[in-house]
Amino acid sequence: MLTLYGTDFTSRLLLGTAQYPSPEGLKQAVEASGAEIVTVSLRRESARARTGQGFWGLIEELGCRVLPNTAGCRTAKEAIATANMARELFGTNWIKLEVIANDDTLQPDLFGLVEAAALLSAEGFEVLPYTTEDLSAAERLVAAGCTVLMPWAAPIGSARGLINKEALKTLRAYFPGIPLVIDAGIGTPSHAAEAMEMGYDAVLLNTAVAKAGDPVKMAAAFAKAVEAGRLAFEAGLIEPRDMASPSTPVAGTPFFKIDHAS
Amino acid sequence: MKILLNGEAFATDAKTLDELCARLGFAEAKIATAVNGNFVAAFQRSTTELARADEIEIVAPRQGG
Numbered sequence: 001m002l003t004l005y006g007t008d009f010t011s012r013l014l015l016g017t018a019q020y021p022s023p024e025g026l027k028q029a030v031e032a033s034g035a036e037i038v039t040v041s042l043r044r045e046s047a048r049a050r051t052g053q054g055f056w057g058l059i060e061e062l063g064c065r066v067l068p069n070t071a072g073c074r075t076a077k078e079a080i081a082t083a084n085m086a087r088e089l090f091g092t093n094w095i096k097l098e099v100i101a102n103d104d105t106l107q108p109d110l111f112g113l114v115e116a117a118a119l120l121s122a123e124g125f126e127v128l129p130y131t132t133e134d135l136s137a138a139e140r141l142v143a144a145g146c147t148v149l150m151p152w153a154a155p156i157g158s159a160r161g162l163i164n165k166e167a168l169k170t171l172r173a174y175f176p177g178i179p180l181v182i183d184a185g186i187g188t189p190s191h192a193a194e195a196m197e198m199g200y201d202a203v204l205l206n207t208a209v210a211k212a213g214d215p216v217k218m219a220a221a222f223a224k225a226v227e228a229g230r231l232a233f234e235a236g237l238i239e240p241r242d243m244a245s246p247s248t249p250v251a252g253t254p255f256f257k258i259d260h261a262s
Numbered sequence: 263m264k265i266l267l268n269g270e271a272f273a274t275d276a277k278t279l280d281e282l283c284a285r286l287g288f289a290e291a292k293i294a295t296a297v298n299g300n301f302v303a304a305f306q307r308s309t310t311e312l313a314r315a316d317e318i319e320i321v322a323p324r325q326g327g
Binding site: 016017018019020026039040041042043044045046047050051052053055056059068069071077078080081084085086088089090156157184206207 | 268287288292293294296300301304319320321322323324325
């Protein structure tokens with residue numbers, strides 16, 4: 001069971017709602033993924049197009065818990081204003097806090113992130129920060145009141161998978177009691193499974209499903225991968241070793257002669 | 263009076279944020295607002311007076327990752 005800010009979830013896959021070929025495709029992909037949490041954003045609403053009004057109807061139909069983001073915010077101030085608008089709009093204290101440092105990597109600005117996380121936590125928000133694998137930033141975020149951390153695997157939309165595995169292992173080991181969600185950079189189901197095998201609590205992704213040739217099938221593939229990875233973690237993985245170790249019993253091998261063993 | 267509405271120049275004689283939202287057809291819409299970078303809650307819109315060159319943001323739910 002995944003527990004985020006006191007709420008339990010069966011699924012360990014969180015899905016973004018952007019970039020799908022159609023609203024119906026989004027709906028089917030969310031269903032196939034089994035996700036119970038979907039991320040959303042807020043954007044300027046045109047009086048003519050009223051795009052957001054229709055989208056809200058679709059989100060309500062999904063019946064998922066909504067996790068609004070502050071995507072595109074460059075400063076703590078922008079993120080705080082956006083978080084407040086999101087709280088009113090979506091009726092949730094949850095916020096996927098993003099403060100972005102630059103356009104090429106969409107790397108979190110850890111300084112602005114910690115600043116915004118502290119202020120928002122003090123205002124009653126339940127902050128799910130999009131961060132890096134940096135340990136000191138993670139410590140500051142926890143001290144700021146975050147009880148969930150969401151480190152990236154790789155830059156958003158890059159599909160490169162876990163590019164800094166050693167640091168992610170350290171982060172996992174360092175915060176045994178904090179739910180850790182891998183957020184961004186996942187390209188394949190095997191990336192997601194690998195994160196889960198390492199003991200990460202959940203995976204949040206969007207592009208890998210939305211931009212797949214068949215998003216619905218890919219959503220199902222990710223659901224299986226996340227479940228398989230989690231089961232493997234719970235089962236306890238064996239340690240890799242340098243040399244072979246026969247799996248078939250050696251005792252009683254036919255034609256065995258002692259000099260074979262030397 | 264000229265203001266900046268969602269990043270674009272906009273002329274209005276609305277006195278309050280609430281009035282502006284209503285004139286844009288957002289009276290019953292699912293929107294949230296900010297003025298000059300600060301969040302303005304729905305209940306504060308009717309008492310939020312608009313001034314020349316105010317930067318108004320009106321946002322709504324959208325797809326996100």
